[in-house]
Amino acid sequence: MSDFRPRRSVLYLPASNERALEKAKSIPCDGLILDLEDAVAPDAKATAREAACSAVASHGYGRREVTIRVNGADTEWHAADLAAVCAAGPDGIVAPKVSSAAEVLALVDAMDRHGAPDHTQLWAMVETPRAMLHAEEIAAASDRLAVLVMGTNDLAKELYAEHVPGRAPLLTGLSLALLGARATGKAILDGVYNDVRDTEGFLAECRQGREMGFDGKTLVHPGQVDGANEAFAPDKQAVDDARGIVQAWEDGSGSGVVTFNGRMVEALHVETARRTLAIHEAIVAL
Numbered sequence: 001m002s003d004f005r006p007r008r009s010v011l012y013l014p015a016s017n018e019r020a021l022e023k024a025k026s027i028p029c030d031g032l033i034l035d036l037e038d039a040v041a042p043d044a045k046a047t048a049r050e051a052a053c054s055a056v057a058s059h060g061y062g063r064r065e066v067t068i069r070v071n072g073a074d075t076e077w078h079a080a081d082l083a084a085v086c087a088a089g090p091d092g093i094v095a096p097k098v099s100s101a102a103e104v105l106a107l108v109d110a111m112d113r114h115g116a117p118d119h120t121q122l123w124a125m126v127e128t129p130r131a132m133l134h135a136e137e138i139a140a141a142s143d144r145l146a147v148l149v150m151g152t153n154d155l156a157k158e159l160y161a162e163h164v165p166g167r168a169p170l171l172t173g174l175s176l177a178l179l180g181a182r183a184t185g186k187a188i189l190d191g192v193y194n195d196v197r198d199t200e201g202f203l204a205e206c207r208q209g210r211e212m213g214f215d216g217k218t219l220v221h222p223g224q225v226d227g228a229n230e231a232f233a234p235d236k237q238a239v240d241d242a243r244g245i246v247q248a249w250e251d252g253s254g255s256g257v258v259t260f261n262g263r264m265v266e267a268l269h270v271e272t273a274r275r276t277l278a279i280h281e282a283i284v285a286l
């Protein structure tokens, strides 16, 4: 866990929006997705691509992980996006609507052909019914693929589902994608919450995502960053508990089971506690 990278809050912004590109330099999110896809109008694609690549080259985003979302493989912009973005070398290339392992391999092959630097990872958006059904194969397809990103708007659209509090229509898909990510040791980010004024609904969805096991949430507005940072970090109680569990285990010196605060503690609980402490330390180190 020592190389754990916090991804509590990953903010999308249209790469065509100069003001947002500038503002993002001071937003306390863990990551950015400079979007060339859905948030950019067709006649702004070329200038957005240039702006995103210049933003990466500016190195103006400090500790934030900077990624660029390219247009889909079935679009007229995909090839030019990939060529330019690989040359710019962001921390990650976010590929939309990835639905199979073969698509991952094609993307990785294209990244190699375009000379993407080693530090540029592939992030695959999973947002189709096929992707949900193939999440494990997608996640396992390449070591270069580091993160799965839920696309809950597209998933709801494809399912003919409605956006409702609690997300019941999406829960099977969210769980399948999580299983795929965890089975293969990859990170996974929850989808966006569209209503930027509904703080209560947003925070409830952050809590749900955290409880399900997501590493963080993708966001659409700066006003969502603090809530996600808090929801996806272990709180003081969780950190104190984790320290107590590790201490009780060490004091038990080799016995297979101890108690902490009246609760049974076995090796698996200690592993979880150590993970919590590693996440906490990585966040503190920011």
Ligand SMILES: CC(C)(COP(=O)(O)OP(=O)(O)OC[C@H]1O[C@@H](n2cnc3c(N)ncnc32)[C@H](O)[C@@H]1OP(=O)(O)O)[C@@H](O)C(=O)NCCC(=O)NCCSC(=O)C[C@H](O)C(=O)O
Pocket (backbone or CB within 6 Å): 011, 012, 013, 014, 019, 020, 021, 023, 024, 035, 038, 039, 127, 150, 151, 152, 153, 154, 155, 191, 192, 196, 220, 221, 222
């Ligand atoms: C949703 C928005 C269009 C709202 O924009 P706006 O009305 O301008 O918001 P505000 O006036 O409240 O903005 C206040 C200031 O914050 C800046 N701002 C706003 N949003 C961002 C942002 N995302 N990043 C950086 N800065 C931002 C404004 O410029 C204002 O600054 P200032 O002038 O200094 O006060 C807008 O928030 C927006 O465009 N959001 C991102 C949209 C986007 O990228 N969408 C694509 C990804 S979502 C998706 O497709 C997921 C997936 O594929 C799926 O299927 O689910």
Ligand SMILES: [Mg+2]
Pocket (backbone or CB within 6 Å): 038, 096, 127, 151, 153, 154
């Ligand atoms: Mg989408």
